[in-house]
Amino acid sequence: MAVHDWADRLAARTQARRSAGLWRHRHIGQPTSALCDFAGNDYLGLARDPRLAEAMAEGARRHGAGARASHLVNGHLAVHEALEGRLADLTGRPRALLFSTGYMANLGVLQALCDEETRVFQDRLNHASLIDGARLAGARSRRFHHADLADLDRLLERSATGALRLVVSDGVFSMDGDIADIPGLATTARRHGAWLMIDDAHGLGVLGERGDGSVGHTHGMDEVPVLVGTLGKALGTAGAFVAGSEALVEHLVQFARPYIYTTAQPPGVAAATLAALEILASEPQRRTRLHALIARFRREAATLGLPLMASSTPIQPVVLGDDATVMAWAAHLAERGIQVGAIREPTVPRGQARLRITLSAAHTDDDLNALLEGLADCWARHTVTGGEMLT
Ligand SMILES: *Cc1c(COP(=O)(O)O)cnc(C)c1O
Numbered sequence: 001m002a003v004h005d006w007a008d009r010l011a012a013r014t015q016a017r018r019s020a021g022l023w024r025h026r027h028i029g030q031p032t033s034a035l036c037d038f039a040g041n042d043y044l045g046l047a048r049d050p051r052l053a054e055a056m057a058e059g060a061r062r063h064g065a066g067a068r069a070s071h072l073v074n075g076h077l078a079v080h081e082a083l084e085g086r087l088a089d090l091t092g093r094p095r096a097l098l099f100s101t102g103y104m105a106n107l108g109v110l111q112a113l114c115d116e117e118t119r120v121f122q123d124r125l126n127h128a129s130l131i132d133g134a135r136l137a138g139a140r141s142r143r144f145h146h147a148d149l150a151d152l153d154r155l156l157e158r159s160a161t162g163a164l165r166l167v168v169s170d171g172v173f174s175m176d177g178d179i180a181d182i183p184g185l186a187t188t189a190r191r192h193g194a195w196l197m198i199d200d201a202h203g204l205g206v207l208g209e210r211g212d213g214s215v216g217h218t219h220g221m222d223e224v225p226v227l228v229g230t231l232g233k234a235l236g237t238a239g240a241f242v243a244g245s246e247a248l249v250e251h252l253v254q255f256a257r258p259y260i261y262t263t264a265q266p267p268g269v270a271a272a273t274l275a276a277l278e279i280l281a282s283e284p285q286r287r288t289r290l291h292a293l294i295a296r297f298r299r300e301a302a303t304l305g306l307p308l309m310a311s312s313t314p315i316q317p318v319v320l321g322d323d324a325t326v327m328a329w330a331a332h333l334a335e336r337g338i339q340v341g342a343i344r345e346p347t348v349p350r351g352q353a354r355l356r357i358t359l360s361a362a363h364t365d366d367d368l369n370a371l372l373e374g375l376a377d378c379w380a381r382h383t384v385t386g387g388e389m390l391t
Contacts (some may be wrong), residue, residue, distance in 0.1 A: 045362025046236030067264035075264030092217040095249035102230035105240035108256035114139035122196030171200035171214035185376025186223035197226035205234025
């Protein structure tokens with residue numbers, strides 16, 4: 001179809017996506033719905049905690065619904081400053097810098113650190129925002145095979161020795177649920193004089209002795225100089241931060257355009273995140289409960305014969321391979337009142353379509369029973385095609 005104008009272009013692209021069976025729909029989420037949520041990222045069950053809602057309301061009453069300006073004008077409030085201090089403490093870094101979203105934090109870091117001369121090395125399964133950040137910087141990204149240190153080492157070896165190099169990885173991979181080998185990445189990066197940046201969006205709050213994530217206090221700044229965490233997942237609110245040295249954070253304040261040219265986070269959100277961090281510290285039983293649910297899910301799903309992946313995190317994908325199968329399973333589960341993620345390309349590679357099941361400390365034993373019964377029913381009804389994970 002020849003494209004003559006904008007309407008043609010939109011129609012052509014829409015048609016291509018529809019005929020590939022990849023059209024995406026938004027469903028209107030119902031916060032207190034009857035649907036049992038196994039699709040979200042609220043791993044500790046904090047998003048609906050009334051203490052966070054109260055802190056948010058109180059923060060808005062005290063400081064206003066909006067921050068009124070960017071951080072460098074006069075939107076940087078005491079509540080933001082306090083939150084940055086707490087996030088630095090949580091991750092064992094001297095400083096942390098708040099961003100309005102994780103997407104923007106990754107754009108900001110990569111754009112501020114890199115340029116056309118910089119070489120960026122990314123795990124093939126890294127989050128889209130990391131790929132886009134390198135693009136915004138005009139930096140060349142090379143992708144290494146997922147979790148393959150030898151491949152990373154080979155790419156680093158072959159790259160120009162004169163250029164500054166940055167190795168970038170998710171801490172916990174958002175669609176597979178596996179945890180990056182942080183010490184391995186750090187050693188490989190250091191061998192080539194490269195810095196390591198970890199995006200711990202799905203590890204923060206969930207992993208580590210105090211919920212400090214896959215990096216946190218376990219891996220210091222010599223191993224991971226650039227740490228990104230997001231607040232919209234386990235912490236139940238919104239926003240993100242970059243933690244690291246004084247020099248790194250000051251550099252971001254000066255040069256990260258997605259930090260500079262945007263309105264500061266609403267103060268109520270920062271206040272709610274402070275409340276979430278308090279609960280993270282005072283209620284470790286949430287993490288214990290979450291990990292018990294993960295263990296039980298894996299045990300019983302394996303007994304059913306479901307094709308699980310090697311994940312010990314709340315992200316438990318069931319790779320079915322085929323788009324139609326994934327959509328059919330998700331629809332069948334939804335009829336039973338169970339919501340799971342149905343993930344297709346381009347979010348995951350073709351042929352690896354999957355249910356993305358996520359567990360939360362807020363789930364009851366009955367919720368998990370309902371999920372397992374629904375999955376057993378799907379498994380009995382459907383013939384799985386193209387599922388490479390089926391052995
Ligand atoms: C969700 C996510 C982001 C984006 O965070 P937002 O705050 O939702 O913009 C970045 N990186 C990873 C790995 C994520 O999973």
